[in-house]
Amino acid sequence: SYELTQPPSVSVSPGQTARIACSADALSKQHAYWFQQKPGRAPVLVMSKDTERPSGIPERFSGSSSGPTVTLTISGVQAEDEADYYCQSTDSSGSYPVFGGGTKLTVL
Amino acid sequence: QVQLEESGPGLVRPSETLSLTCTISGGSISNYCWNWIRQPPGKALEWIGFVYYSGTTNYNPSLKSRVTISVDRSRNRFSLNLSSVSAADTAVYYCARGWEDSSGYAFDYWGQGTLVTVS
Numbered sequence: 001s002y003e004l005t006q007p008p009s010v011s012v013s014p015g016q017t018a019r020i021a022c023s024a025d026a027l028s029k030q031h032a033y034w035f036q037q038k039p040g041r042a043p044v045l046v047m048s049k050d051t052e053r054p055s056g057i058p059e060r061f062s063g064s065s066s067g068p069t070v071t072l073t074i075s076g077v078q079a080e081d082e083a084d085y086y087c088q089s090t091d092s093s094g095s096y097p098v099f100g101g102g103t104k105l106t107v108l
Numbered sequence: 109q110v111q112l113e114e115s116g117p118g119l120v121r122p123s124e125t126l127s128l129t130c131t132i133s134g135g136s137i138s139n140y141c142w143n144w145i146r147q148p149p150g151k152a153l154e155w156i157g158f159v160y161y162s163g164t165t166n167y168n169p170s171l172k173s174r175v176t177i178s179v180d181r182s183r184n185r186f187s188l189n190l191s192s193v194s195a196a197d198t199a200v201y202y203c204a205r206g207w208e209d210s211s212g213y214a215f216d217y218w219g220q221g222t223l224v225t226v227s
Contacts, residue, residue, distance in 0.1 A: 001170065031211040035153075042202055043153065047195030049211070064206040086153055096166060097143075097206070097213040099153040 002026070002091035006099035011106040018074040020103045022087030025068050032070040033088045034063065037102075043086060047072055074105075083108040087097075110135035112219035113201050120197075120226050126190040130203030130219060137161050142186045142208045143215060144177060146199040154199075158206060159186050193226045196215070200224075 005023045012018045022032060032050055034041035046056050047063040050070055061073045070073055087100040116128035128154035130142065141158040146156075167175045176189040190197060199220040200221040206213055 029211075031214070033214050042221050044218075045216055048214065054216075088153075088215070094212060095156045096168060097215075099155065102152045 002010075002098050004032075004087050005091060006085075006087060006100040006103045008101070009106065011108055012077050013108045014079060018077050018105055019080070020072045020085050020087075020105065021069055021073075022089075022100050023069045024089065025033055026088060026092040027065070027068050027070055028041070028058055030090045030094070032063075032065070034072045035050045035086045035088065037084045037086065039081075043102050046085075077105075077107055081105060110115075112205065112217055112220045114203050114222040116143065116224070118207070118223060118225060120193055120224060122194055122226055126188070126193050126197060126224055126226070127202055128188045128203075130187070131183075131185045132190075132205075132216045133184070135205075135217075137181060137184050137186075139207075141166075141208060141213070142177075142179065143186045143204045143206045144204055145202045145204055145215075145218075147221075148196075148199040151199075156188065156190075165172055168177065169204060173185060173196070195226050198224065198226045 034047035036046045037043040050065040051063045064071045064072045085103045111133045113131050120126045138161040142160040144156040159165045159179045174191045179186045202221045203219045204215040205217040206215040
C-alpha cells in the first residue's frame with residue numbers, strides 16, 4: 001500500500017523553528033495538505049496545496065515542496081503549537097486519499 | 109460556516125455492523141465528496157471512503173469488502189456501514205467534507221468525532 005513517511009517526533013524549544021517533513025515518490029506530482037491535531041480534538045487544516053495557508057492560520061506556519069518531500073515549517077514555535085501533525089495526499093495512481101503516520105511536535 | 113456532526117452507537121458487538129450518520133449543516137451537500145476517516149486510539153488517521161451527492165462512492169482498498177457509504181440528500185446527511193467488525197475497528201470515527209481536483213483529494217471541515225468501541 002502507498003505510504004507517506006513522517007518522522008515520529010520533533011522537539012524544539014519555544015521561539016525556535018520546527019520543520020516536519022513528509023516523503024513519498026508521488027509528492028513530486030500530487031499536492032500535500034497538513035493537519036494539526038491536539039489531544040481529544042478533530043484535525044485542523046493548517047496548510048493546503050503544499051504552500052497555501054488557510055484563513056485564520058498564523059503566519060508562522062509555512063509550507064514548501066521539493067521533489068518527493070514536502071515540509072511544514074513553524075517559525076517562532078509557541079507552546080500552543082504542541083500537537084500531532086499529519087500530512088495528507090493522494091496515492092500514486094491518484095485513486096484515493098492517504099495520510100502520513102503523524103509527527104508529534106513537542107515544545108520543550 | 110459548515111458544520112458536521114456524527115451520531116450513532118458508541119458500542120458495537122464483534123461480528124456485527126457498525127453504523128454511523130453524519131449530518132451536514134450550514135452548507136450545500138452538492139459539489140463535494142463526503143468522507144469517513146477513523147483514528148484508532150494512539151494511532152494515525154485512516155481514510156475509510158467517501159460518497160458524492162450523486163451517490164458515487166470510493167473506498168479504501170483495505171476496507172472495501174466491508175464498507176458501504178450512502179447519502180440521504182433529502183436530509184442533508186450521509187452514513188457509514190462497516191460490517192463484520194472486530195476489536196481492530198475500535199476508533200474515533202470522523203466525518204469530513206472533501207473535494208477532488210487535478211492534483212488529488214483534500215479535506216477541510218471535520219466533525220468532532222465519535223468513539224466507537226467494539227466489545
